[in-house]
Amino acid sequence: MTGGIDQLDGLAAIRGADHSSPGSSQIPALFLQHQEGRRFRQRFFPAPEFFFKLANAVARARTALQKPDPENPGSGPSGDWHMARLWLGPDGGGTLCGGDTARSLTPHDQGHREFLDRAKQVPVATHAEFVGRRRQIQAILREFRSPTRAGVLIHGFGGQGKSSLAARIANRMEGLRPIVIFGEENARHNYRAAAILKAIRDEFHSGEITALANAEMDGMRTDPDRLTDVLRKILETSCRDSAAVPGPFLLVIDDIEKLLEPPADEGRHTVHANYVKTLCAVVSAFDRARTDSRLLLTSRYLFDLPGGQADRLLPLHLPAMQRHEQRKQADAKRRTMQTPAPPDNDLLHRVMDAARGNPRLQDLLFTLATEAPDACERALERMATALNAQGGGNTPADTPEQEAATEKERKLIAFFQGLAMRQLVELLRPVERDLLRASAVFGVPVPAKIFEKLTGDADTAQKAGERLCSLTLWERVEDMVNWRVPAAAVNGLARSLAFVRQEAGSREADDWRIPEPDEELTKAVAQTALPPLFAAWGGADGRRRPHQADWQLAVLGAAAGDAAVVRATAAAALWWLREEFRYQEAAKLGVAAVTLLDDAGVDVPPSLLRLAGERCEQVGDVTSARTFMKRAVALFESAGEMNDGFDERGYAASLVSWARRMVRDGDPDSALSSFQKAKEIYQKLGDRHQRAVTLGYIAGIRRSKGEVDAALKLQKENLETRTQLGDLDGVAAASYGIAQIEMERQEWQGATEHLSGSYAINMKLGRLDGICMVGLFLGPLLCAAGKKEEGMEILTRSRDGFLKLGWQDHVRKVEEIMAGIS
Known part of the structure; x- marks a missing residue:
């Protein structure tokens, strides 16, 4: 199992040790x-x-x-x-911030933790589960503290967390008593003028406000226009400093989309005739009153009101979560659930991929993955085939556990049905439909100006873009390179549900979905959008550009055949794809980038060759990997190490990649020479971590040659350095390597201790590959030591893990071991 050491240590190095x-x-x-x-x-x-x-x-x-x-x-x-932060005790540091008011003693979990309203009809994310949205919260609080409008309108795609954000605002506005207006589909009367007035009256119970509301209640039912004056009086009364008046309040009108009618033309949604006077009256009252009370509305769509009243609301778009926010939400959900066994990393990543940044969908899928993994697998399969968007079907339930899982699946289906994706797509005019399809070429938000290039007309792009945003098919966000520039992108779930991949001539006549961009459209969009986008994102100077932007530019450059852009961005793009575990995509892009540059007669940077080779190695394209790695080393060596600007670190990294390839090709002597060169370079650079990684590789070769003492010495030095650096991946790999040597020497106790330590770290990190590989050896040792139940459990976990990884040879090996023990 010498390859096991290389495999485990190599994965540790690939996941975070590369300095280039x-x-x-x-x-x-x-x-x-x-x-x-x-x-x-x-x-x-x-x-x-x-x-x-x-x-x-x-x-x-x-x-x-x-x-x-x-x-x-x-x-x-x-x-x-x-x-990177420094925390100092009472004897060090100084005041970080100060103020002249007493600090709030309200507990962190005080407030509307599970429901927005007192009637408990509007469930929201608990305080422990709510993550992110800091900028949106700050924007709303800033507006409420110094009002410029009548109120704030939170709008965004279904399940994006609008009600949960409203609950967080209610929690933060401690001086305002929240009053929530909400109605189910069959209870829209809750939004009528009399119902709103009654909700305010019931909250205050007695006093001047109650008396005023009682006096106007009957007339309000027949004349909703009166709500403006009545509500204004209440708002101004609530500001009085009097024992008879309880104080100001926060009026939250949730899910306004229940009152909206689809637009008849290219405009926004409009309010149903039965409710338009009421909503206008509320906005007008808050706009005209001198009050400390505040108005907050939530709606999936932007909408119009007569007389431009909707413009008196500050629109605040709530976009999908970014990937790091998805991870935070998953961690928060895991902490709040009672079950001790969270989903494995593979299933968790697929849940986050399927959720596309939608908080409610991720919450439903995460709960299902934790409580009923098989049901979650079914749900993910249905989502992959878009069955849920059509209503899907239910799996028969034979047991209470299956019934519970099926009920959660029904919630998922209901969620998708509630998105009404077909109705939204059918509202689009041809120019909006074409722009939506073209914008799906981009994988990240791009500056809004880019879409002007696609339509050829700024006015057309602006109007179509506003309509797509109003229908929540587009999301407006900040540009990832320059936050002052507005950007837009297709909503993640809309991308999944509103588009269909089709073969030529396979489209059904009644299919309402939009065809995914084909190769021809992708090339046309890339050729048009790439020059201004590359310039807007820094051009050849990519120092201020995040790697994800490099990835987008590289993909567009490959589609457009732009060698200059690909040369400037491809290496960073491959780096980013590796960090996102998108190995197949990385390998494909790496081959395309190198091929494009070769065909154009452009020099391929050695860093790109090395990264492309490593990605090809990961997906089994050995021929391309060998070619790219060999070229990278040759380019470095032909440049000469003494030249100014010579990239010693890149050269060392290329040597290591090429040496690992030579080990697999059966040439350990040549590999050892390259590893030794790399070790010397890292030692010269003072890079202790990469030197330790290289020591582990050298130890593997020494061990394969029978030089066990030399291998053990190198691995112990490797372990010591990794421990000092706090590198848990490296500690696990080095401990595993030492255990392999100890097993050859039949030092079973030492081997068990080192394998147990490595296994514990891999379990903590969620490293499925490490868990399986270490468990393959730890399980039999524990069984031989009389701990058969624990050993068989570890072997079972390894077998199941190898199945997920697709390592069939290892599956058979574990099954043979388990059969022999049984």
């Missing part, structure tokens, strides 16, 4: 300890004169992260520099 990143980006927090965290440590620890001034050392390291990495040409400032 093309630049700094918004890297997921999961990898912070391996990349930007290591860069922070490099700046923090080599400064002994600062050791007695801890604050100075931290400031020095943080400042370094705000600048491009001098060791990585072309890199930009860190996107996560602010995550």
Whole structure:
């Protein structure tokens, strides 16, 4: 099993040890300890004169992260520099912030934790489950503290968390008593003028406001226009400093979309005739009154009111969650659930992929994945075939557990039916439909100006874009490169449900869905949009550009055949795809990029060759991997190590990749020579982590040659360095390597201890590959030591894990071991 050491240690290195990143980006927090965290440590620890001034050392390291990495040409400032923080006790530091008012003693979980309303009809995310949305909360609080409009309108796609955000605002506005107006589909009368007045009266119970409401109640039922004056009086009365008046309130009118009518032309939705006077009266009253009370509305769609009243509401779009927010929500949900066994990482990633950033859908899928994994697998299969969008079907339930799972599946189906995707698509005019289809070429939000290039007319693009946003098929967000620039993208769920992939001539006549962009459209969009987009995102200077933007540019460049853009962005794109575990896509893009540059007669950067080779290696394209890696090493060696600007770190990384390939090709002697060169370079650079990684590879070769003592010494040095650096992946891999040697020596107790330590770390990290590989050896040892139940449980977990990974040879090996033990 010498390959096992290489495989496990290689995965540890690939997941976070590579220092040759093309630049700094918004890297997921999961990898912070391996990349930007290591860069922070490099700046923090080599400064002994600062050791007695801890604050100075931290400031020095943080400042370094705000600048491009001098060791990585072309890199930009860190996107996560602010995550390095120093906490000081009472004897150090100073005041970070101050104020002249007493701090609130309200508990952190105080307020509307599960329901927005007192009647408990509007369930929302609990305080523990609610994550993100900081900018939206700040924008609403800023408007409420210094009003410029009559109120705030939160709008966004179904399930995006509008009601939960309203609950968080109600929780934060401690001085305002929340009054919630809400009605089911068959109870829209709750939105009538008399019902709103009654809700306000019932909240105050007695006093001047109650008397005023009682006096006007009967007339309100026949003349809703009177609500303006009555509500204005109530609003201004609630501001009086009097014991008879309880104080101001927050009026929340939730799910306005229940009152809306589809637009007859290219405009927005309109309010149903039975409710338009009431809603106008509410907006007018808050607009005209001098009051401390506030108005907050939620709606899936933007809408119009007579006399421009809707413009007196501040629209606040609630976009889909970003990937890091999805991870936060999953972690928060895991902590709140009673079950001790969360979904495995593979299922969790597929849940997040399917949810497309929609909080409610992710919550439903996560709960299903935790409580009924088989039902979740069925649901994901249905979503993949868009059956849920059509209503789907239910699986018969034979047991209470199956019945519970089926009920959760019904909730998923009801959620999709409630999105009414077909009705939205059928509202689109041809120009809007064409723009929606063209915008689906992009995988990330792009500046709104880009769509003007696609339509050829700024006015057409603006009107069509506003309509798509109003219908929530588009989302308006900040540009990922320049936050001051408005950007737009197709909503994630709309992308999944409103589009259909089709073969030529296979489209059914009654299919309402929009065909996915084909190769011809993708090429046309890329050729039109790429020049202005590349310029807007920094051009050849990508230091301020996140890697995800490089990925989008590289994909468009490959489609448009633009060698210059591909050369400037492909390496960073492959880096980002690796961090997102999108290995197949990375390998495909890597081959396309190298081929395009070769065909255009453009020099291929060695960093791109190495990254492309590594991605091809991961997906089994050995021929391409071998070719690219060999070319990368040859380019470095032909450049000459003594040249100015020679990338020693990139050369070392290429040597390691090529050496690992040679090991698999059966040439350990040549591999050992390359590993030794790489080790010397890392030692010269002071890179302890990469040197330790390389030691692990050298130890594997020494062991395969029978040089067990030398291999053990190298692995122990590897383990010591990884432990000092806090590299858990590396500690697990080094412990595993030591255990392999100890098993050859029949030192069973030491092997069991090291395997147990490695297994525990892999379980903590959720590393399925490591769990399975280490368990393959730990299970039999535990069985032989009389711990058969524990050993068989570990072997079973390894077998099931290998099945998920598709490693059939390892599955058979585990089954043979289990059969022998039984």
